[in-house]
Amino acid sequence: MQTGLVRTYVAIRASYVDNDKVLARGLVVKPGGELVDADRSRFSRGLAVDFLPVGLVDWMLFCRHCVCRRCCAGGRCLRGGSEHSQQVISTVEPCRISNSRSHRCRCHVRKNFGCTGQLRSDRSASRLRGKRLDRLSTIKRLFNDTNTRAPFTIRLGLNETTRDTKMISLRTSLASTSLAAALVRRPIACSSINVLRSYSTVTDPSQLVTLSPLSDIAKSELGSTSPYDEHISVLTLNRAPAKNAISRALLAEMDQHVTSLLTSSTVRTLLIRSSVPGTFCAGADLKERKGMSKPEVDAFLLGLRKVFTNVSRLPMPTIACLDGLAMGGGLELALTCDLRIAGPAATKLGLTETKLGIIPGAGGTSRMTRLVGPARAKELIFSAKLVDAVEASRIGFVDIVAKEGDGTAAFNKAVHLARSFAKNGPLAVRAAKLAIDKGEQMDPETALDFERQCYETILGTKDRLEGLKAFAEKREPVYRGE
């Protein structure tokens, strides 16, 4: 057995097994710290919580009726795992726990792990709350006790009276990040580092921004893979408690990732998305900002400008996946990308800074104006108004409105598009991007000269020869970016 620090492996997600059927799957820490894929594990009836679902998922509360199409990985029903993979439940039924018709399934983590029920019934919630707190303190005690290396088991077994409550939500009472932090600090013996990796960074709540190849997450999140996925990177904003507000810490992490991408020769497309349902980014962290001195604000704005400028200068295509609100600096981040795709969840998009007595300070005035023209940019900025995806597309700062799917429609569409970019000659795509970006700022004649220069850079490449050869041989080209 190897010993490893469970760091990026905090993606220990909820798994519930009922009558030997796995209703939701995930990574499990079994007593003793052994890490297994929950799919392969078998628990006895009841909620098996000798593992800790933390991270983005927090603890979920859902009942059997909450399993919906959105929660199925790639249309596969999570009920019963692969044996029942064809079973897709398309309707959302009222929740029996809350007796409320307002109950809706919400896919919590990119189709991965079922629903988080929005428990409307206060009575039910308070009935559960006391238990949650007790259990939470037990869990915390275990994790905070660094001397405890012994195998541990925490059981939050369901009793008969709460049979329909498949999982107990700790969300309201739990600062999940602190639990996660406790977890990441605690070395846990684990048997398979490899298994862990495939579930890693996206859901590590200790990381505010993660960067991972699509190939790491495509199977679990999308249920489909493509040979090009390893060339597509996904930058994920992961600060749920503050709706991804850009704090100094978040900006620093973003800076690190974006800097690494500036010199990457293998990434063919970058997708920027959020792991927080209903949110892309709520802009600059206003709470942090409140306590900043003038020099600190200056430094922050300078940092923001640097990072956003770097995003706009990335050599590969970039797509902002707006599956939720994007306000102020959040929208400004999206504006730095080559394309913005917005889904039905993107109901609040706007440069809202003037409402706060400030102006867009991360390139918003300039980038929005370039996209929609001065009059529309002025209307948006002066009024600080929020628009939805369709209106944003009509105005011109959203390029594609994704309609298929709900919570992750934009991401899904972006993946589709990114794969179509990634199969083409990567050097050619980069050269085209450069020609467009720079050429746009030049007079037409100079732009044509510049286009020619860009063309020149690819004339001697192996990819170009491969393109011609593949055409002659009537096959798909295999580009290597050489």
Ligand SMILES: C/C=C/C(=O)SCCNC(=O)CCNC(=O)[C@H](O)C(C)(C)COP(=O)(O)OP(=O)(O)OC[C@H]1O[C@@H](n2cnc3c(N)ncnc32)[C@H](O)[C@@H]1OP(=O)(O)O
């Ligand atoms: C150069 C760049 C400048 C800028 O970007 S200026 C900032 C522009 N952004 C904004 O004006 C957005 C401010 N936020 C809001 O208006 C609302 O929030 C939202 C519409 C985004 C969401 O509203 P709702 O769904 O009702 O949620 P909630 O309870 O307000 O927020 C959940 C938690 O998120 C925190 N939060 C939201 N936005 C920010 C932010 N921008 N900075 C810091 N924290 C934020 C809240 O405070 C709260 O947290 P708690 O529950 O602890 O109070």
